[in-house]
Amino acid sequence: MKIGNGNEPDGNVNLLEDQSRLERLKKGLVPCIRETRELPGGYAFLISGYPTAISTMVQLLSLEDPSCRLFRISLGETTDDNAAWVHFTGHSCVKEFLRSQLVND
Numbered sequence: 001m002k003i004g005n006g007n008e009p010d011g012n013v014n015l016l017e018d019q020s021r022l023e024r025l026k027k028g029l030v031p032c033i034r035e036t037r038e039l040p041g042g043y044a045f046l047i048s049g050y051p052t053a054i055s056t057m058v059q060l061l062s063l064e065d066p067s068c069r070l071f072r073i074s075l076g077e078t079t080d081d082n083a084a085w086v087h088f089t090g091h092s093c094v095k096e097f098l099r100s101q102l103v104n105d
Contacts, residue, residue: 021063022060025056025059026102028056029056032047039087041089041094041095044076044086045086046085047085048081048082048083049082049083053086054073057073058073070091072089073088
């Protein structure tokens with residue numbers, strides 16, 4: 001049995017759109033990351049232009065599996081040149097997602 005009225009977007013199209021959006025977000029965010037520190041439940045990033053970059057990171061995390069969308073953000077020290085330490089922590093899947101997308105090992 002088919003659910004819906006036939007006008008719903010194709011799941012494959014949505015997946016491709018999400019992947020494209022993920023790549024655009026990463027492209028804009030990676031140059032803003034000056035330094036990365038591993039934390040027990042996530043990562044801390046020293047981010048330039050932090051107000052905008054935090055918003056971009058939240059958008060990036062929103063593309064992760066819905067079960068991993070529960071995370072904590074805390075703002076650490078800020079610098080005189082508009083950078084700040086931003087801590088993202090949560091379930092282990094949050095840390096894995098951040099590692100796969102933003103951390104250069």
